Amino acid sequence: MVSFENPEMFWLIIPALIAGLYLLKKGTKKGLIISRIIVAILLITALASPFILVASVTSDDNPNIVIISDETESMEIFSNGSATDLYEALTAKTPTSIVRLTGDSTALGDAIIQYSTGDNQIVLVSDGNSNTGEDVETALQFAKEMGTTVYYVQPEVQYNDISVEIEGDKTVVRNNENQFNIIVTQAMDQEIKYTYSLYSDDTLISSRTITQTERTKTIPITQVKFSTLGAHTLRAEINPLSYDYDPINNEFYKAIYAIPKPKIRTIGLDVNSPLADILLNLYDVSRTGELANIDSRKAIIIDNTHANTFSESEVEEMKSFLNDGKGIVVVGGDSSYNFGDYLNSSIEEILPVRSEPTDWTGGRSIVLILDLSGSLGGGDVAVNESKSDMETHTISEVLSMANSIIDNEDLRDSDMAVVSFTDYVNDTSNGFVTLSNENDREKLMDTVSRLTAQLTDKSHLDDALSLAEEELNQKGGQSLVLIISDGGIGSDIYEDSVDIASRMHDNGVNFIFVHVYSTQNYQKDDDGNYYAELFISSIGQDTGYYHTEKDTFTVNIDFGTADEEQPDFEEDTDLGEFPLIELNSKHFITKNIDIEGSVTGYNDVTPKAGADRLIITSTGKPILTTWRYGLGRVAAVTTDNGLGGDNMWATELYSGNNSKLISSTVNWAIGNPVEESGAVVEAADTWYGTPTTIELTMYDEGIPTLKLDGETLDLSLTGTNVYEAVIEPEPIGMHDLSGYPVAVNYALEYRNMGLNEDMAALITANGGSIYTSVTEARSSIFEEAQDNSEKLVKESVSQKIYFLLAALIIFLGEVTIRRIKEIKEMKQQEKEIKPEI
Structure with a gap:
């Protein structure tokens, strides 16, 4: 495809055409005028500097290698001289330089970015613990984009700390x-x-x-x-x-x-209920039941209250309350949500749920397993049901298919985890991501698009399935594992993979295997059967088995329909027990709580798009759902206050360790519990040698003054009545900031000792390799660096000469033809005037 360096030159064609059309109208030599117009267009095209990109593969038998040696204080527990030994081995074979990081802090990310030039490769000898500067993951992505491969050599730990x-x-x-x-x-x-x-x-x-x-x-x-x-x-x-x-x-x-206890307002609170016991014990509770004078309150708790209790003006007051950054918790019962006419009411506008029965069976959890190893690392995979005549596609299209699954509108009510595997397993998504959240979904797609295939000898599908099983065991509802692989399951991996997958399938996990045939590698058993197809048939008939569609390179996903009977609360609210499941264990509310027990009833609601389901029943019904409304926070507790009316639904929710769930929910709704009056100081504890920022908010008039250990600080105005200062207190221990405490602990360098267990996954995810010893690196890293020095280079080749030659040929041809015609005419004239002899 031809491109142009100076496309703006094409604007000159307009006056050339105008002049040509004018001359064609006035003149008679139309052929001459047309040829000159064509010549002018060709010359203008040449001025636009046309060029094409020509791809070629380059390699370097002596690749340039930079060794980054982490020699900071935390490395003292490792064997000495690892990087020096490696440097001496490599420098005899290829141009090698060594960079030594020293001191009481480690900036691995900064070093990787600084030495990633695109024409070299980096060998990182470190514990993998970076505590300052650029994030290591961001730095590795930068190196990958620059074309610099980063290898990781793990030094040997000699001393425990x-x-x-x-x-x-x-x-x-x-x-x-x-x-x-x-x-x-x-x-x-x-x-x-x-x-x-x-x-x-x-x-x-x-x-x-x-x-x-x-x-x-x-x-x-x-x-x-x-x-x-x-x-x-x-x-x-x-x-x-x-x-x-x-x-x-x-x-x-x-x-x-x-x-002091945060101030909250309750509406409809039953003082005899377990909910009231928790609130009255932990908070400064106002029980007026009105929405007047709520400016000084941090949160509103609404207990089993009918929608018609709230006027339109009161709902607007609650919206304003939320927009001020405060919170509301709405607790269910037999007079709220679907029993309190909440559906399509004004109060429902602020809630994270709709008060109508849901056909969502709860906790749809998908683990997407991506095979980035073996033959897929070669870059081409085949996508045709005919194994003898296959259309090849690049690995980028495999990742594009993965992203099309992530962005599938039919999966917006699901949570997804992405696991990729080579000879290592990488929790690519770092747990489950809620697909209804657009930002989280786009971030996950961006992460997937950055993945690269690896040329490795083994592909550990068994380890990937083990990680998928572990993550799904923490989830509820329907579960699906979707595997995209070329089927390169080796005989030593196959049996373990089948055992794990069969166990998962027996426990209700469905499978879809997207088999992208590789042009380089078909793994078969002794009878000529593809391991990928054996894998599917071994799990069971209910397992999905798909080929990608030839033209669209996509796959359709169908969870099927659930046969769950919807409870009818109007007939009977005592329906037995519904075990509780913690659907999201990373939320502020649930992170330190292990939910146990059951409820015997609930309000049947449907979570809205963007809501976060935290606690559900085993049948998938929401019990605790949250979301952000403006600057505020709203939590929907869709079971009762533990006392109820004729039926007590949630007594176990308010007993034992479970009772922390209610206080955590109210604390989350409150947000900042500090009273907004006077002068309020906020400052995080810090580490020796690490600065921390303090913030002073003046709610009352006065001169802002702060003293650190008796010394007055210089404050900078950063917002309306908000002041900041950066401090670096010494020594280790406690420090006084005008009555507010700040702790200083040992230097961050000593926080994480030993090898960083996450480093290997980050390296492999960005195209690098792991060496578990210096001996292994000395014997193999040079050859791998040579292989990785092969690069596809695209060079621009000018096409200007061809347009100039075309213009010259047309011009000379036109002149020649015109000259020949003139000579013929002259000879004819000579014959006509020559006298007869």
Whole structure:
């Protein structure tokens, strides 16, 4: 295809045509004028600098390699000299340079971006833990786009090291029970023993001896209370009873700021209900039942209230309340939602659900498994039902098909996880993504489009299926695994894959296998049967088996119809038990809660598009659904307050550990629990050597002043009555910010010791390879770098000469023809005037 460097030159054709048309009208030598017009157009085209792109494959027998050696302080637990040994081995074979990262912080992302030039390859020798600068994933994507391959060499861990951290809220309510988690991490996978001690304002509140075998262990500490307002300190210490390289990260401080109970307003609250017990105990509750004077309230709780209770003006008041950044929680029962005439009412406009029965069976969960290994890594796959005559497509079209599935409008009520596999398995989507959320859906499609195929010897479908099974076990409702693969399932992988898939299928998981035949690799057994087809037939007759459609390169998905009977509450509300399922465990409300038990009744509602389903019944009926309305937050609890009327639906929801769900829901609706009056300070705890930003909001008139450990800070106005300053307090320990506490802990460099377990997946997802030892890298990395130095180069070749030659030929041809005609005419004239002899 011909392109042009200066297409604006084509505007000159207009005056050339106008002049030509004028001369054609006035003149008689039409042939001459037409030829000159053509010559002029050809010359103008040449001025536009036409060119074509010619593709060629280039390779380099001596690729340029840059070794990035992480030699920061956290690397002291690894074997010394790994990068130097590798450098000495490579520099004898190919141009190699080494970059050493030192100091008390690690900026791997910055280093990768700095040395990704497109004409080189990077070898990263590091623990993979980056704690400053550009994100590593972003840096690897940049390197991939530049054409620089990044390899990861894992150094050997020689010494174990243990670190401790406290996880939990900084702002708490006075006298309320809180949960904090002590996180203990070790550098190696081995058994260790230690004693932890947790102090609250120097008073020991918890201590125990722990035996730990996993890399990271979470120790929950519950029922922690603070009886006075203001600053408090939590301090965790671990005393290792096993070997520990450096004690610098064995102590952790957490600043706590206790505030008065947040003010909330309730409407229709039954004071004898379990819901009332929770609210009255944890919050400053106003029970006027009116929507007047709610400006000072953080949230409104509506309990089992009919739609006709609210006038249009009151609903508008609630909308304004939400737009101020506050929250509303609506609790169900026999007088609300579908029993309270909410359908199409004004109150329903702010809710994340519609009060009509849903035919959605709940928790539609899809795991999309993408095979990016083996023959697919070669770039071409075949898409035709005839194995003997196949039309080839590039891997980008396979990813395009995956994205068309993600963007399928019929799946908007589903959650999807994307898992890709080569000889490694990558949780590409980092868990499930709600497809009804446009931003999340587009972000997932962008992530998939950046994937690349890998030339590897094995493709671990079995590991990919294990990850899919693990993720689906945490979900409810209908489940589907959709596999896009060339069927390159090796004999050593095949049996394990069938066992896992069969177990999943027996547990109700449906399968669709999209078989894209590879032009390079057909995996068959001894009888000549394709492993892909054997895989499908082994799972069961209900499993879908699809070829991609030749022209559209797409696949149709059908969950089928569910035979679920819809409950009729008008006839009987006592329908037995409906077990509760936590559908989204990563939300603020549910992240630290393990839901157990059942409800015996619920309001039958349908989640709106964009709503987040958190808790459902085993039949898929929503129990807790949330969304954002303007700047505010709305939660729909579609079961009763635990007491009910003639039937008590949700007594188990308000008992034991489940009761935390209600307080978490109200806390989420409240958002910021700090009272908006006077001067309000917010500042995150930080790490030694890491600055943190503080924010001061002045709700009352006055001069903004803040002092850090007695020293006045310089504040900058960043918004209406909002001031900011950046601080870097020293030393490690607690610091006072005009009465607000700020904790400084050990340097971030010592937080994550040992190898980063996520690094391998990031490297392979962006086209790189993993070497688990320096010895392996020394023997193989040079040859792989040579193979990866082969690049498809597109060079522009000018086509200007052809247009100039065409113009010259036409011009000379026209002149020659005209000259020949003139000579003939002259000779004819000579004959006519020559006298007779």
